[in-house]
Amino acid sequence: MNELAWRTWAEQMATGLALVDGELCLRWLNPALVECLELGFRNAVGQPLGLLLDDADEGAAQAAKVLAEQRPTQWRGVALATADDRKLSADIALQPFGDGLLLEVHVLAEPPSTGSPLSATLRGFAHEVKNPLAGLRGAAQLLQRRVDSEDLQALAGMIIDEADRLGALANRLLHHDGAAQLGPVNIHRLLERLCDLLLAEPMPPQLRHDYDPSVPDLHGDADRLQQILLNLARNALEAGARTLTLRTRIEHGVRVGERMLRMALRVDVIDDGPGVPPALRDTLFQPLVSGRADGTGLGLALSREIAHEHGGELRYASRPGHTVFSLYLPLERTHD
Structure with a gap:
């Protein structure tokens, strides 16, 4: 692959990339790195490598060593220099590339001081999935252009939409504060979207609906x-x-932690599976707890964290x- 083709490919990557010439000056940066550090591309090109780093001398020494020895190296926990003085650190991979160097900059967003260990774990996970998501989205776009069937085009569009949604979630987890993007939400619209996704699977379940239209x-x-x-x-x-029932109800006087919700939405996801194993019932919502050998144990922990973030709760009976599984959400706005 020539350099022009490589740059075209690299511009689509979610990982920050930069090319440095033999004089240790920036020759090119991809959009992901420009956006992360809030640099102007034109102003950065031609500047010393130290522009990106909090410790410019150490960065120059590391880069010079890689150039001299022509061997790649990993540089851990590097403090980055940002245009808005944010505190960012990264793991940087340096490797010879032509007559200069290629830098892969993996930004490590610091969790908030009150953040949970789960949040830190999810940030790491979010970082790892961004590149595969970009590849998945690109493949779905190509498929959507090349097939004639409207059904297949719709399925490809669904993949693109989900990749965008997950990419946005990953970006917010990696962002400095990871704040939720709040606005009006129609829960039945989300449930119908869920049904579309499940019915597109190779062995779709039987789905039943029991909605309260007054929600x-x-x-x-x-x-x-x-x-x-x-x-x-x-x-x-x-x-x-094999069968899922999706049910919505309005409830009054629901206690969530130490708060009493005057009016709450309850969303039930009911299944006919074997039930929660007794050994997991007290720890089911904890990170890294799973009833399956290939499970990550993050799904339910993340779900409860999101419910709490919305002033609600996630409970189950099995x-x-x-x-x-019952998701309770306040129908009056909560205030911090």
């Missing part, structure tokens, strides 16, 4: 709430359920053949 819009982050619903449904199917 009003709630105030929340649609992408994150969609993630809860996906996690609950996928957990049920991977545990062996027996063989009938498990109900």
